[in-house]
Amino acid sequence: MGGGYKLHIVGEGEAKKRLLDKIKKENIKNVIIKPFTEKIEKEYLSASIYVMTSYFEGLPMSLLEASSFALPCIAFDINSGPSDIIEDEKSGFLVKDGDLGKFALKLKLLMNDSNLRKNMGEKAKELIKLKFSKEAVFKKWQENLS
Numbered sequence: 612m613g614g615g616y617k618l619h620i621v622g623e624g625e626a627k628k629r630l631l632d633k634i635k636k637e638n639i640k641n642v643i644i645k646p647f648t649e650k651i652e653k654e655y656l657s658a659s660i661y662v663m664t665s666y667f668e669g670l671p672m673s674l675l676e677a678s679s680f681a682l683p684c685i686a687f688d689i690n691s692g693p694s695d696i697i698e699d700e701k702s703g704f705l706v707k708d709g710d711l712g713k714f715a716l717k718l719k720l721l722m723n724d725s726n727l728r729k730n731m732g733e734k735a736k737e738l739i740k741l742k743f744s745k746e747a748v749f750k751k752w753q754e755n756l757s
Contacts, residue, residue, distance in 0.1 A: 616722055618642045621654050655680035659728055660721050661703075662686075663693065664714075670695065678702065678739040683731035685717050696743075702735035 618641060620630065627644065634642050648654065655661070661677035663686040674696045677684055684703035686693035687710075697703040704717040721728050 616641065616659070619645060619654065619658070621645045621648060621651065623647050651676065652680070655682060658682055660685065660718070662718065665689065665692075666708075675739060675743055678735035681732035681736040683721055683728050683735060685714065685721070687714070696739070698734070698738055702731055702738050 620642065623646060630642075630644060633639075634644075645654075655677055658677070658680075659682070661674070661682040661684045663671060663674055663684065665671065665687070666689060671686075671692045674684055674686065674693060678696060684693075684697050686697060686703070686705060687708045688694055688699075688705040689708050694705055697705050699705040704721075706714045706717060721731070
């Protein structure tokens with residue numbers, strides 16, 4: 612598998628202590644937990660792939676942000692959110708909720724294929740601009756008011 616990858620988890624939350632305990636217990640070396648930051652764009656710019664494992668999201672801003680930085684994304688196809696942003700197999704991967712095996716396979720696929728990451732990332736950025744730019748949203752509002 613593509614060597615040199617590190618998992619960066621950015622933010623705070625109730626799972627932080629559990630994650631730190633698991634990292635210590637399993638002696639995992641390639642996971643870095645970082646505190647919440649106002650300068651999240653720095654994290655996106657240094658990333659290769661964005662992975663979202665949420666069980667519930669409304670409109671996941673982190674997926675929108677990651678896509679706008681041309682990152683291919685992988686997320687579970689939960690009831691709402693990711694499917695509004697990720698076009699499966701084109702701008703990233705949507706995986707059936709709870710299918711950890713397939714999630715891991717899709718992540719490995721992206722990790723091992725720089726052209727796929729680049730192409731999906733470019734498509735993600737293009738789709739975000741097309742669907743979620745100020746102009747696109749304003750146009751939708753105008754259409755709905757008519």
